[in-house]
Amino acid sequence: MTDPRTEPSADPGPLLSVRGVDIAYRTGRRSRVTAVHGVSFDLHPGQSMALVGESGCGKTTLGLGLLRLLPRNGLVPAGEILFRRKDGSTADIRSLGAEELRRFRWSEAAMVFQGAMNAFNPVLRIEDHFLDTFRAHETGRPRRRAEIREESAHLLEMVRLDPARVLDAHPHELSGGMRQRALIALALALGPQLLILDEPTTALDLLTQRAIVERLSELREELRFSMVFITHDLGLAAELADRVGTMYAGRLIETGTTRDIFYRPRHPYTAALIDSVPPVSGGLVVPESLPGGPPGLASLPPGCSFAPRCRHARQVCGERRPELEVLHTRGDGLSHAAACLRSRELAAEGATRD
Amino acid sequence: MATEIAASPPPPDTGTAAPSRDGAPLPPHLRVWRHYALVKVRKALVVVFVVANVTFFLGRAMPGDPIDVMAGRLTQGGMSLEEARIIAANSLAYDPGAPLWQQWWDFIVGLATFDMGMTINRPGFTVADSIAAYLPWTLFSIGVGTVIAVTLGLGLGMAMAYRRNRVLDHVLSVVASVLGAIPNYLIAMLLVVGGGMYLSWFDPIALRGTLSPGVEAGFNAEFLGDALYHAGLPIFTYVLAIIGTWMLIMKASTTEVLSEDYVTVARARGLRDRRIAVSYVGRNAILPLVAQIAISFGTLVGGAIFVEQVLVYKGVGGLLLDAVNYRDYPLLQGLLVVLTTCVVAANLVADLLYSRLDPRIRK
Ligand SMILES: Nc1ncnc2c1ncn2[C@@H]1O[C@H](COP(=O)(O)OP(=O)(O)OP(=O)(O)O)[C@@H](O)[C@H]1O
Ligand code: SF4
Ligand SMILES: [Mg+2]
Numbered sequence: 001m002t003d004p005r006t007e008p009s010a011d012p013g014p015l016l017s018v019r020g021v022d023i024a025y026r027t028g029r030r031s032r033v034t035a036v037h038g039v040s041f042d043l044h045p046g047q048s049m050a051l052v053g054e055s056g057c058g059k060t061t062l063g064l065g066l067l068r069l070l071p072r073n074g075l076v077p078a079g080e081i082l083f084r085r086k087d088g089s090t091a092d093i094r095s096l097g098a099e100e101l102r103r104f105r106w107s108e109a110a111m112v113f114q115g116a117m118n119a120f121n122p123v124l125r126i127e128d129h130f131l132d133t134f135r136a137h138e139t140g141r142p143r144r145r146a147e148i149r150e151e152s153a154h155l156l157e158m159v160r161l162d163p164a165r166v167l168d169a170h171p172h173e174l175s176g177g178m179r180q181r182a183l184i185a186l187a188l189a190l191g192p193q194l195l196i197l198d199e200p201t202t203a204l205d206l207l208t209q210r211a212i213v214e215r216l217s218e219l220r221e222e223l224r225f226s227m228v229f230i231t232h233d234l235g236l237a238a239e240l241a242d243r244v245g246t247m248y249a250g251r252l253i254e255t256g257t258t259r260d261i262f263y264r265p266r267h268p269y270t271a272a273l274i275d276s277v278p279p280v281s282g283g284l285v286v287p288e289s290l291p292g293g294p295p296g297l298a299s300l301p302p303g304c305s306f307a308p309r310c311r312h313a314r315q316v317c318g319e320r321r322p323e324l325e326v327l328h329t330r331g332d333g334l335s336h337a338a339a340c341l342r343s344r345e346l347a348a349e350g351a352t353r354d
Numbered sequence: 355m356a357t358e359i360a361a362s363p364p365p366p367d368t369g370t371a372a373p374s375r376d377g378a379p380l381p382p383h384l385r386v387w388r389h390y391a392l393v394k395v396r397k398a399l400v401v402v403f404v405v406a407n408v409t410f411f412l413g414r415a416m417p418g419d420p421i422d423v424m425a426g427r428l429t430q431g432g433m434s435l436e437e438a439r440i441i442a443a444n445s446l447a448y449d450p451g452a453p454l455w456q457q458w459w460d461f462i463v464g465l466a467t468f469d470m471g472m473t474i475n476r477p478g479f480t481v482a483d484s485i486a487a488y489l490p491w492t493l494f495s496i497g498v499g500t501v502i503a504v505t506l507g508l509g510l511g512m513a514m515a516y517r518r519n520r521v522l523d524h525v526l527s528v529v530a531s532v533l534g535a536i537p538n539y540l541i542a543m544l545l546v547v548g549g550g551m552y553l554s555w556f557d558p559i560a561l562r563g564t565l566s567p568g569v570e571a572g573f574n575a576e577f578l579g580d581a582l583y584h585a586g587l588p589i590f591t592y593v594l595a596i597i598g599t600w601m602l603i604m605k606a607s608t609t610e611v612l613s614e615d616y617v618t619v620a621r622a623r624g625l626r627d628r629r630i631a632v633s634y635v636g637r638n639a640i641l642p643l644v645a646q647i648a649i650s651f652g653t654l655v656g657g658a659i660f661v662e663q664v665l666v667y668k669g670v671g672g673l674l675l676d677a678v679n680y681r682d683y684p685l686l687q688g689l690l691v692v693l694t695t696c697v698v699a700a701n702l703v704a705d706l707l708y709s710r711l712d713p714r715i716r717k
Contacts, residue, residue, distance in 0.1 A: 069622055071613075105624040113622075118615035121634050123641070123713055132633075136625045170713040186623075 013084065014042035015193055015226050016066070021079030023058070023065045033297040035061040037250045038079070040324070045084075045193065048220065048227035050241035050258075052234055052273065054294055058250040059230045060114055063196045066228070067111055068093060068101060083108070086193065107137050109194040110187035112180075114230070117203060119183050120171035126182055127152060127167040133189055155185040159215060177208035184216065188223065198230040213240060234274060238262060243334065246270045249294050249305040252324060256336035266327055266338035266347060269306050304341065316341055390715070394705050398698045402691065409690040410461055413683050420448045420474045420681040448474045448683075461687060470688035475680045481688035484673060489692065491564045492662065492669030495585040496654045499592025504647055506593070507600020508640060512631070514601065515608030515639075526601060533598030539660035542591045546665065561587055562666040588658075588667050595657060596650045603646060607639040614638070644708040648700040655693055 023036035036058045043049055051059045064070050066081055081093040086108055096104060113119055120129055130152035134143065153163035159181040171179060180200060187195055197216075201209040217240055220227060229240050237244055237258070244261040246254040246269060254267040265271040272290040292309050301307055307317040322339040327347075329335040340346070380388065418426075421442045428438035443450070464471050470481035514523045536544075550558035561584060565571070569580045582589075611617065612635060620630045662671030670689060677686040709715040 067622060069618060102624045102626065105622055107624065111619075111622050113615055113619060119619040121616045121620070121638070123637050123711070124633065125713075132620075132625055132629065133623045136623065136629065172714050183619075 012045070014082075015045045015047075015084050016043040016228075017080070017082040018042075018066070019080040019082065021062075021065065021081060022077050023061050023070065024075055024077055025061075025071075026073040026075070032075075035250050035297060036065065039247075039252045040079075041245060041252060041255055043194070043226050043228065045226055046224045047243065048229060048241045049243045049245060050229045050231060050237035051245050051247055052231060052237050053247035055232070056294060057247040059247055060198055061250075062247070063111065063198050063228065063230055066093065066196060067105055067109055068096075069105075069111070083194075103137065106133065106187075106192065107190040108192050109196065110190070110192040111196040112183055112187050112198065112200045114198040114202065117176050117179060120179060122171055125168055125170055126174075129186060130155070130167075130189060133186060137190055152185075152189070155189055156182065158188070158219065159185045160211075161185065177204050177212065180204060180208075180212060181215075184212070184219075188219070188225075191223070192225060194226045194228070196228045196230070199232065201236070202232070216240065234262075246273065249300060250297065251305065251339065253306070253340070254338040255324070256338075257330070257334050260336045264336070264347075266336065266343045267306075267340045268310050268312050268346070270338075304339075312342055312346055314342065390709055391706055394702055398702050401698050402695055405694040406461075406465060406687065406691045409687050410458060410683075413681070413686050414454070414457075416678075416681065418681060419450055420446050420683070421450055423679070423681050424475075445477070446474050447472050447477055457683075461684075465691065470691070471684045473685045474682045475676070475685070476682075481684050484685060485670065485688060485692055488668060488670045488673045491585070491667065492655070492658050492671065493696065494581070495588040495667070495669065496592055496651065496658055498582075498585065499589045500596070500647065500651050500654060502589065503593040503595075503597040504600055504650065507597045508604050508636075508643075510597075511601040511604025511606075512608045512636060512639065514605040515612060516631075518605070518609060523605075527605075530598035530601040533594055534602070536595075538591060538595035538654070538657040539664050541594050542587070542661045542664040545587055545591060556587075558587075564668045584667070587665050588661055588669075591661050591665070592654050592657075596654065599650070600646075603643060604639065607643055608635060611635050611639045641708070641712055644711065645701070645704045648697070648704040651700045652697040655697055 019040050021036060021039045022034055024032045024034045026032045039062060041049065051062065053059055061070070061074070065074070065076050068076070070076070076094055079094070082090050083093055083104075084090050085104075091100075091104075093101070093104070120126065124132075127149060131145065131148055134148050134151070149167065152167060156163040156166055161178060161181050166174065166178065166182060174182065184200070200216075201212050204212070213236060220240075227240070229237065231237050241258050243255065244258050245252050246261070246267060248269050254261065254265065254270045256264075256266075261270060262274060265274055269290075276290060290309060295301060295305055295308065301318065303316075303318040303320055304310070304313070304322050307313045310317065320341060322341045324337045324339045325343070326335045326337045327343065421439060424442035424446060425435065425438035428441060429435055433441075460471070470485075473479050473481055473484055476484060510526060514526050517523050533541075546558045549555045550561075560566075564581065564584050565577075566580050566584070569577055571577055617630065617634055620634045625634075658669060659671040659674055661667075662669045663675065670693070673685070674689050676682065677689060
């Protein structure tokens with residue numbers, strides 16, 4: 001018998017394969033806005049991918065869409081979200097039935113929400129949240145309360161919280177950082193293969209932010225879950241992610257390994273974002289090289305959405321929409337792709353790497 | 355470093371009882387004095403005291419005193435005014451010569467010793483006895499009406515929020531708004547005229563009063579059944595009077611809670627819909643409405659005076675009108691003080707209940 005952890009097993013394919021996903025919000029009886037356009041990417045087991053981009057570019061929408069957690073007016077009109085289940089089968093999340101979806105959520109893919117200071121029910125104790133979660137996914141004989149409490153305590157210890165104090169507390173008795181840790185512990189409770197984190201540390205002070213990020217990256221080493229990490233903060237992305245995807249106006253406009261993205265950005269927008277990383281990581285500041293704001297979803301320009309703000313724009317950019325195009329593929333199968341009509345040209349000029 | 359942050363105490367909780375202004379711990383006697391429940395009780399007592407005084411002076415500000423009123427009626431029988439006044443003065447337990455401050459002082463001392471004195475127009479009857487004979491019927495019908503309306507309203511309002519902008523929601527919203535706009539005595543009239551006389555669903559005459567002839571008060575099925583039967587119309591009126599409001603506020607509250615992060619997170623956690631609806635949505639939506647129960651109750655106590663007249667139900671409504679018409683000051687004062695106390699007590703209970711149910715206030 002070989003140990004599966006040491007044996008380099010044959011690549012079983014991606015854990016998550018997102019293919020041409022559109023996500024829209026109904027805004028009236030007949031009208032809708034498309035917040036995510038034709039997004040495709042693969043995420044392999046154990047990998048972590050950061051999604052970066054300005055506010056409103058559709059990061060949260062994409063994250064929620066992956067688990068079909070969109071608000072009532074949200075819908076996924078096109079695409080496939082293929083997920084390799086724990087039992088080895090592959091399912092399209094879009095076509096799961098209600099009960100199947102319920103069982104899938106949290107046990108296979110969990111999510112830590114943006115600004116989730118409010119993620120806990122204010123009238124329940126933290127222990128009740130663990131209890132509810134375990135109970136909802138129990139199959140067969142219900143486990144004893146004490147048993148669940150013990151396991152919850154263990155999970156809280158993993159995120160460096162004192163279970164004796166936290167389990168019996170109500171959410172309002174915990175600080176923001178403690179709540180966020182508790183939520184991460186809760187997210188890991190059922191051993192999901194995928195953890196989606198939507199700006200998990202944005203509302204926290206820098207010290208707490210650092211502590212949580214460090215612990216998160218240790219836990220990933222330990223538990224080997226895959227991660228989609230949504231953030232404004234390119235510094236955090238660099239630290240936690242193997243790959244980075246840049247989004248702009250609902251589209252994925254560049255993907256690549258973290259190294260590629262940071263050292264050889266091939267889309268002018270990504271390049272501008274990297275220029276704008278503030279010295280101490282914090283909120284995203286609009287850099288001088290990137291004036292103005294992203295276009296409104298209802299009035300996207302016909303060609304490249306970034307054209308109005310792009311200093312390399314030419315006439316063709318206003319006429320043809322660039323598709324995500326693979327620029328090179330590395331030995332391990334990871335590729336670098338960008339959606340810019342002039343990316344090769346600009347790379348040759350060295351313009352995208354100032 | 356990580357453990358250090360995690361072990362640091364949470365920010366001080368300002369929602370709980372008895373913080374002193376500068377944050378220093380209070381001496382024990384002050385802590386009791388400023389205890390959440392005690393603060394509420396003190397405020398309630400102040401309200402009752404103020405209302406008692408307002409009642410006292412308003413009552414006496416009405417034109418004429420008990421003797422004028424009775425003499426006026428006697429003269430209609432052909433008696434001369436002087437004669438009528440003498441008879442009235444002799445048959446009523448009222449001394450028109452007593453100075454106002456004296457009457458006020460007697461009233462306040464009476465209140466403090468739970469003695470509301472004798473009625474003026476019903477010689478031999480204390481105010482307390484008179485109230486005790488009628489008030490239970492009023493409280494019973496209003497209480498049952500409130501419980502039914504609140505329960506149904508919460509359920510329907512929640513259903514509306516879950517199906518908002520669908521047909522059910524639109525229909526119920528219209529119904530609720532219409533019901534909320536009709537004054538409750540008008541609802542009572544519509545019930546009697548429509549259901550009783552026009553559609554003949556029931557005999558409005560037989561339904562009058564609080565009990566059928568021959569039925570004795572006691573703790574048995576016949577008595578309870580008959581009491582409910584006679585209280586049916588008032589209860590139904592009260593239900594219709596407030597259910598619309600309850601549907602609408604519950605819909606609003608539920609809609610708000612449905613957009614809370616913790617509900618989305620609960621869905622993400624794969625909890626069953628029923629569990630989310632009850633413990634995550636329902637509980638949080640109802641919590642801010644607990645205090646409204648007392649407000650509904652208060653509204654109905656006010657409305658009952660007219661509703662009971664329309665439906666010929668023998669609660670305090672008729673007694674209060676008599677007290678006003680005959681200027682029976684002690685009865686009027688006693689009734690209003692007792693009714694106010696009931697409403698204030700309901701508010702107090704709602705407040706304390708809320709503080710028990712919401713862990714952010716509870717200590
Ligand atoms: N419920 C909704 N109804 C209609 N439009 C919505 C809704 N939620 C989001 N949007 C729109 O979809 C677009 C993408 O929003 P989203 O929240 O996904 O952006 P984001 O990248 O997560 O931004 P941020 O960094 O501020 O969190 C925005 O233009 C937003 O206005
Ligand atoms: S396609 Fe044109 S406008 Fe768009 S990013 Fe490339 S150069 Fe700029
Ligand atoms: Mg977001």
